[in-house]
Amino acid sequence: MAGQEHQPGVVWNRDRRVPRRQAPSVERIVARAVAIADAEGLSALSMRRVAADLGSGTASLYRYVASRDELLDLMIDAVRGEEEPPALTGDWRADLTAVARRLRADLLRHPWLGSELTGRPTLGPHSLRHADVALGAATALTPDITLAAHVVDTVLAYVFGSVAGELAEAQAQRRTGLTEDQWRASVGPYIREVIASGAYPLFARRVTEAEDPTPDQRFEFGLACVLDGVAARVHSGGRVAAGPDSPPRQ
Amino acid sequence: MAGQEHQPGVVWNRDRRVPRRQAPSVERIVARAVAIADAEGLSALSMRRVAADLGSGTASLYRYVASRDELLDLMIDAVRGEEEPPALTGDWRADLTAVARRLRADLLRHPWLGSELTGRPTLGPHSLRHADVALGAATALTPDITLAAHVVDTVLAYVFGSVAGELAEAQAQRRTGLTEDQWRASVGPYIREVIASGAYPLFARRVTEAEDPTPDQRFEFGLACVLDGVAARVHSGGRVAAGPDSPPRQ
DNA sequence: CCGTTGTGAGAACACTGTATCCATAACTGG
DNA sequence: CCAGTTATGGATACAGTGTTCTCACAACGG
Numbered sequence: 001m002a003g004q005e006h007q008p009g010v011v012w013n014r015d016r017r018v019p020r021r022q023a024p025s026v027e028r029i030v031a032r033a034v035a036i037a038d039a040e041g042l043s044a045l046s047m048r049r050v051a052a053d054l055g056s057g058t059a060s061l062y063r064y065v066a067s068r069d070e071l072l073d074l075m076i077d078a079v080r081g082e083e084e085p086p087a088l089t090g091d092w093r094a095d096l097t098a099v100a101r102r103l104r105a106d107l108l109r110h111p112w113l114g115s116e117l118t119g120r121p122t123l124g125p126h127s128l129r130h131a132d133v134a135l136g137a138a139t140a141l142t143p144d145i146t147l148a149a150h151v152v153d154t155v156l157a158y159v160f161g162s163v164a165g166e167l168a169e170a171q172a173q174r175r176t177g178l179t180e181d182q183w184r185a186s187v188g189p190y191i192r193e194v195i196a197s198g199a200y201p202l203f204a205r206r207v208t209e210a211e212d213p214t215p216d217q218r219f220e221f222g223l224a225c226v227l228d229g230v231a232a233r234v235h236s237g238g239r240v241a242a243g244p245d246s247p248p249r250q
Numbered sequence: 251m252a253g254q255e256h257q258p259g260v261v262w263n264r265d266r267r268v269p270r271r272q273a274p275s276v277e278r279i280v281a282r283a284v285a286i287a288d289a290e291g292l293s294a295l296s297m298r299r300v301a302a303d304l305g306s307g308t309a310s311l312y313r314y315v316a317s318r319d320e321l322l323d324l325m326i327d328a329v330r331g332e333e334e335p336p337a338l339t340g341d342w343r344a345d346l347t348a349v350a351r352r353l354r355a356d357l358l359r360h361p362w363l364g365s366e367l368t369g370r371p372t373l374g375p376h377s378l379r380h381a382d383v384a385l386g387a388a389t390a391l392t393p394d395i396t397l398a399a400h401v402v403d404t405v406l407a408y409v410f411g412s413v414a415g416e417l418a419e420a421q422a423q424r425r426t427g428l429t430e431d432q433w434r435a436s437v438g439p440y441i442r443e444v445i446a447s448g449a450y451p452l453f454a455r456r457v458t459e460a461e462d463p464t465p466d467q468r469f470e471f472g473l474a475c476v477l478d479g480v481a482a483r484v485h486s487g488g489r490v491a492a493g494p495d496s497p498p499r500q
Numbered sequence: 501c502c503g504t505t506g507t508g509a510g511a512a513c514a515c516t517g518t519a520t521c522c523a524t525a526a527c528t529g530g
Numbered sequence: 531c532c533a534g535t536t537a538t539g540g541a542t543a544c545a546g547t548g549t550t551c552t553c554a555c556a557a558c559g560g
Binding site for chain 3: 046047058059062
C-alpha cells in the first residue's frame with residue numbers, strides 16, 4: 001500500500017560502502033519502529049510492518065537487529081536520547097520536578113514507552129544519563145547515596161504510575177477502536193446503573209460531585225505531595241530501612 | 251502434552267443441563283487463564299493453551315467469552331475479588347497503608363496484573379469495591395471528595411510504579427529465559443565498563459556504595475513519603491488545582 | 501419414539517516472530 | 531578493467547497466534 005516514499009530528515013550515511021538502494025541501517029529501523037509505535041501502538045509494531053515501511057524485506061531486518069526484543073531495547077534508548085536531560089541547578093526540588101516532568105513528557109509522547117520501560121532494566125547510555133541526572137538532583141537534598149537513590153525511586157515510581165493512569169483511557173480507546181464519545185456512550189448506562197445501585201457510594205460521589213482538574217494539575221498535585229513527603233522524611237533524619245509503619249512528624 | 255488431569259477444587263455445576271464431559275464455563279476458563287498467566291506469564295496465555303488445559307476445543311471458549319480481551323477483563327476482576335478489601339478503621343493513614351499494601355500484594359501475586367490494570371479503565375464489581383474502600387480511607391483525611399480522590403490517585407500511582415519497578419527484573423528474566431545469576435553474569439562486565447568509564451559517577455556510586463534494602467523496606471519508605479506528603483498538602487488547605495510549582499511548607 | 505435446539509469443535513483465515521537458504525550486488529586484489 | 535570473495539537482501543517456510551464459519555452431535559420437550 002503506502003510506504004513507497006522515504007521519510008525525510010535522517011539521511012544518516014553508513015560509514016563504509018553505500019548500499020545499493022535503501023539499506024535499512026539500525027538507525028532507520030529504530031526510527032521507523034518508533035514512528036509506527038507512536039502512531040498505532042505497540043501491537044501494530046511488527047517486523048513485517050517495519051520492513052514494509054522501509055521498503056525492504058522482512059528477514060533483512062534481522063541482519064541489523066537480533067530480535068524484536070532487541071529492537072525494543074534500542075527504541076527505548078533512542079527515545080530517551082531525543083532530548084537532553086534537564087540541567088541541574090542545585091535546587092533539589094526544582095531539579096527533581098524537572099526530571100519528573102521530562103520523564104512524563106517522554107512517556108506521554110511515546111505511549112508505548114511506559115509498558116516497556118517497566119518490565120526491563122534499562123541500561124542504555126541515554127537511560128543511564130537520565131539516571132545519573134536524577135541522582136544528581138537528589139544528592140542536593142541528601143548526600144547519603146542510599147537515601148538519594150530511594151528518593152529518586154519514589155519520585156519516578158509516582159511518575160510511572162501517574163502517567164500509566166493518564167494513558168489508560170487513551171489505550172483502551174485504541175484497543176477497542178472506539179472514540180472517546182463512543183466509549184463514554186457505551187459505558188455510560190452501566191456507570192449510571194452502578195451509581196444507582198448504591199453499593200459504591202463514594203465512587204458515585206466521585207463521579208458525580210468531584211471536579212475534574214486537567215491532567216497537568218493532577219500530575220503536579222501528586223508530584224508536589226511526593227516531594228513534600230521525601231523532604232519531610234529526609235529532613236527528619238530518615239532512613240530507608242525504618243520500621244514498616246513509622247508515623248508522620250507533624 | 252500434560253493437562254489431561256482436571257484441576258481439583260472448583261466443581262461449580264452449571265445451573266441447567268449437565269454437560270457431556272467437562273463444559274468450560276466462564277469461571278473455569280477464567281481460573282485456568284489466571285493460573286497460566288501466573289505461572290508462565292501473559293505471553294503464554296493463549297486461547298489454545300487455555301482450551302488445551304481445560305481439555306476442550308479452542309473454539310468452544312468463544313461461546314463463554316467474547317474475546318481474549320474480555321477474558322482479560324474477567325481475569326482482572328476475578329483476581330481483585332480473591333480477597334476482601336481491607337476493613338476501614340477510620341485512621342486514614344493506617345487505612346490508606348492497608349489499601350496500598352493490599353494492591354501491592356495483588357500485583358506481586360499476579361505479575362501480569364499491573365500491565366493490564368494500567369491500560370484499561372477497570373469497572374468490574376470487585377475493582378469498584380476496592381475503589382470505594384480506598385476513597386473511604388481518604389475521606390477520613392479530608393471530606394472534600396475531589397481532594398480525597400486525588401489523594402487516592404496519588405497513592406495508587408505510587409504503588410503501581412513501585413511494584414512495576416519491583417517486578418522489572420523478574421519480568422526480564424522470564425523474557426530472556428535466564429536465571430538471575432545468568433543475567434547478572436551476562437550484564438556484569440557491561441556494568442563494570444559503564445562504572446569504569448566515569449561518565450555516570452552517581453550511578454556508579456549507587457551501584458557500588460548504596461545499601462540494598464529489602465523490597466518491602468523500599469516500598470514502605472516510598473509509601474511513607476507519599477503519605478507524609480498528602481498529609482502536608484491536605485492539612486495546609488491544599489487544593490488540587492494549585493499553581494504548578496507551589497513550594498513546600500516547612 | 502422423533503424433532504428441535506443449543507452446544508462443542510474441526511478447519512480455515514489472516515496474521516505474528518524467526519530461521520534457513522541462496523542468488524546477487526558490492527568491494528578487493530590484481 | 532576484470533575476477534574472486536564476501537557481505538547482504540530477501541523469498542520461503544515453520545510454528546505459533548486470535549478469531550470466525552460452519553456443521554455434526556447430544557440432550558431436551560413432546
